[in-house]
Amino acid sequence: MLYSVKMRAAENGAHENGGRHISGAERLVDFDKITATTASMLARAFNHSRGRADFINIKVEAIQPKDIISVPLLPIATQTTTDYLSGRTAALSALVQAGVSRIAAELGLAQLLSLSDSMRGAMLICATTGQRLDCAADRGIRVSRMDIADEISFSRYLARQELTNIHVREALVLAAKALAAPEIKAELCWSDDPEYTTGYVASKNNYIRFPHIKPYGSPLGGRVFFVEPNSDIEKLISYLEEHPVLVTAPAEGDKQCNS
Numbered sequence: 001m002l003y004s005v006k007m008r009a010a011e012n013g014a015h016e017n018g019g020r021h022i023s024g025a026e027r028l029v030d031f032d033k034i035t036a037t038t039a040s041m042l043a044r045a046f047n048h049s050r051g052r053a054d055f056i057n058i059k060v061e062a063i064q065p066k067d068i069i070s071v072p073l074l075p076i077a078t079q080t081t082t083d084y085l086s087g088r089t090a091a092l093s094a095l096v097q098a099g100v101s102r103i104a105a106e107l108g109l110a111q112l113l114s115l116s117d118s119m120r121g122a123m124l125i126c127a128t129t130g131q132r133l134d135c136a137a138d139r140g141i142r143v144s145r146m147d148i149a150d151e152i153s154f155s156r157y158l159a160r161q162e163l164t165n166i167h168v169r170e171a172l173v174l175a176a177k178a179l180a181a182p183e184i185k186a187e188l189c190w191s192d193d194p195e196y197t198t199g200y201v202a203s204k205n206n207y208i209r210f211p212h213i214k215p216y217g218s219p220l221g222g223r224v225f226f227v228e229p230n231s232d233i234e235k236l237i238s239y240l241e242e243h244p245v246l247v248t249a250p251a252e253g254d255k256q257c258n259s
């Protein structure tokens, strides 16, 4: 049996009472890893570069094994740019390449940039019109109940590409779950951790990293999912929030396409 372990932390009270989002995390772990997982989530919430959490919610729920689906990791590519503005221009091109209309890509980026502070979840935006589709306002939709299927092969896979940090590990798992939804065409994301300037565009074919996509020191980050027009939004939200997903990394020797 696997257990979903979720953490969300805020400063100046709970999120629902207007507290500022500090940190969140979600895992699917075996019973004997629950204690260690919650301890490391607490440590993370209390030692975060965004601020000092005074509200932490940790939720543990058993997951029915029959409900779990497997999805593959997306191949990783990196596009280095000289500064964050050209990083954003390159990210817009990647979104258009993924089938998002130019206007929707620009409106998605603009909505992310116009946030006064980071949300704890993601915005759902129409991939054709750029219109916001969810009603989650400043909260956003939080993707949950996902993890890597095999920690050791994932670590080896990342080490071969000289990627080791927690941001990339978690983002790859989240993007793999999100892009496995038929309704999601592409994702744009960068971190709200002030010191982490790398962001990415994920599509059905790949996960393209942009090492400079925001100014160093900015606490403003976010996520936008670009959604096919006429999608069933409630069904998509229920998949993102509730459907348990394990992500599989390619085995050693498997080729990855860095296009």
Ligand code: WAQ
Pocket: 024, 026, 118, 119, 120, 121, 122, 140, 141, 142, 143, 144, 167, 168, 171, 174, 189, 190, 191, 192, 193, 196, 198, 199, 200, 209, 221, 222, 223
């Ligand atoms: N579901 C939906 N949105 C989320 C989730 C989630 N589980 N977790 C975070 N977000 C949103 C939320 O608006 C955060 O403010 C924002 O994303 C950034 O979250 O090197 O670390 O956890 O390849 O700070 C990307 C690049 C790192 C990784 C992203 O995001 C790489 C990152 P953070």
Ligand code: MG
Pocket: 022, 023, 191, 192, 193
């Ligand atoms: Mg963060």
